[in-house]
Amino acid sequence: MKAQYLLLTAAGFILMLWMSWGLYVIYSTERPPYEVLQSLSADVELRQYEAQTWISTTQETDHAAFPVLASYIFGGNKEGRQVSMTAPVITGAKMSFILPQEISADNAPRPDGQAIDFSTVPARKLATLEFAWWTDPVRVEQKTSELLDILQANGVETTGRVFLMRYNDPWAPPFLRRNEVAIEAL
Numbered sequence: 001m002k003a004q005y006l007l008l009t010a011a012g013f014i015l016m017l018w019m020s021w022g023l024y025v026i027y028s029t030e031r032p033p034y035e036v037l038q039s040l041s042a043d044v045e046l047r048q049y050e051a052q053t054w055i056s057t058t059q060e061t062d063h064a065a066f067p068v069l070a071s072y073i074f075g076g077n078k079e080g081r082q083v084s085m086t087a088p089v090i091t092g093a094k095m096s097f098i099l100p101q102e103i104s105a106d107n108a109p110r111p112d113g114q115a116i117d118f119s120t121v122p123a124r125k126l127a128t129l130e131f132a133w134w135t136d137p138v139r140v141e142q143k144t145s146e147l148l149d150i151l152q153a154n155g156v157e158t159t160g161r162v163f164l165m166r167y168n169d170p171w172a173p174p175f176l177r178r179n180e181v182a183i184e185a186l
Helices: 002-028 060-072 137-153
Strands: 034-039 043-047 052-057 089-091 095-098 119-123 124-131 158-166 181-186
Touching: 002 158, 043 137, 052 060, 060 089, 060 095, 124 137, 137 158
Parallel strands: none
Antiparallel strands: 034 043, 043 124, 052 095, 052 119, 089 095, 089 158, 124 181, 158 181
């Protein structure tokens, strides 16, 4: 009986640490500011974003793309300068990181051989659908369909393709994860 109690206490403590780490990352990671223009449902918003500077790479998989971008921000650039991680990580045709607001394509460290493109994304309006847990392809496709159905039902016109925005590191508890599918709205 005492062994079970100790095991449950240890498991509870580990769960608490895991959740604490997830919350710490959520509240300590810079995110791009936006203004909510309209809520179309409990999970769907129209938002206005300011201009952003992105670094992007095109690789075969997310597992191949992430280390390319991560090596750059963790100091693997010509200046050896670390760049703060921001959220979300954006995936679509490419994987992209949003650089912190004080960094532009003009003053960012230069890549040190990584296949990285810099782009300035102009201010724009996005339609987003927020969801938790995992981002497996089937779930992302379901959420994409849900977003597009809600936008169509509300007469919201869009342009471009839907993309995925993931806000948490891979170690965050799934029930604390914030993910969104988004598309540019007109």
